[in-house]
Amino acid sequence: MKIKALIPNLFTMLNLFCGCVALVMISNLNFDWAFFFVCLGIFFDFFDGFFARKFGVAGPLGVQLDSLADMVTSGVVPGYTIYRFLNEIDIDEFVINHCIYQYKGADYIPYLGFVITLGACYRLAKFNIDTRQSDSFIGLPTPANALFFTSLPLLHIIPDNVNDAVNLNFTLLKIVLVVLVFLSAYVMNAEIPLFSLKIKNFSFAKYKLQIFFLALSILLLAFLQILAVPLIIIIYVLLSVINNIVTKKASV
Structure with missing residues (x-):
């Protein structure tokens, strides 16, 4: 096997490695570094296809590897990002102090972040068998969706001491995030030419x-x-x- 045939798959593996590192960063709540490694992974993802076409070595193995790597970097990582971020937005104290009924499923709300992962998985599977998306996209590509969600925690800093008004904003933020999660799963798989x-x-x-x-x-x-x-x-x-x-x- 020629060395140049291995180069695209090497870039794919680097994409996957960046996704794995991003997961570790998120586990430590280092959202900024997680975003950096997602960007780096997407960079490698672009060049695996570029070199595969340039060297004329594109094949079914590369297609499958690319989707599997994207599933981690652009599927699992953004889902886990929102899961951890939603866990950081605590509304329990606000709910109890204001005598509002405590929703028993509130602790499970962060798991809705993985709807992003499910939507990304479905899109990647569709993409592999859809011959219409060679020069354009139908539905939002998973890397773009990953950039969107992994950048969100960097826009919001949770203060140490918050008043009731800020807590109310946290509640609104939680609702908005959940809506965005479901909307993204739809947009990734919708018949919308981009x-x-x-x-x-x-x-x-x-x-x-x-x-x-x-x-x-x-x-x-x-x-x-x-x-x-x-x-x-x-x-x-x-x-x-x-x-x-x-x-x-x-x-x-």
Whole structure:
């Protein structure tokens, strides 16, 4: 076997390794380092496909390895991130002090974070047998979804001493997170065409949407830093939906 045939799979293994390290970081509540290793894993995930196509060594083994590695880095990691993050948002004291009925299932709410993992697993299985997604995506890709959720804990700092109003915000935050979890599982598997970010030859007329999105993403990252990450993912989905509507109307 030629060495170049092993290079894509090596990058896939590095993606998987980064996902494993990210899980350790989350276990220690080091959400910033977990986010870093997810980004690094996605970087390796991009280049395994790049080298497989460049060297002409793409094959079924690489496809399966890629999905298995993505299942960890872009499936298990974001699910575990939200599980641990939801555990850090404690509403029990607020509920008891205000004589509101204590929901017996409250301790189980963090487990809903793994709905992300289930949705990612289903999407990856669909992706492997869907021939329509060679140049574009149908449904939100799991790496983009992973970036969205692993960046969220970095936007929120839980203070040591909180008053009732802040606790109420924690309650709202918990509800919003659970809604986002279920929404993400849907968006990953929905029949929503998303424009491709692959620019094969520079043509402003052909790739103006991609160029606009990339330029906007760079500006957001420059001014908003980590806050830009979830915003970029949301903008990507919204722009795709708007583009689909405009394209459909133009073809009528």
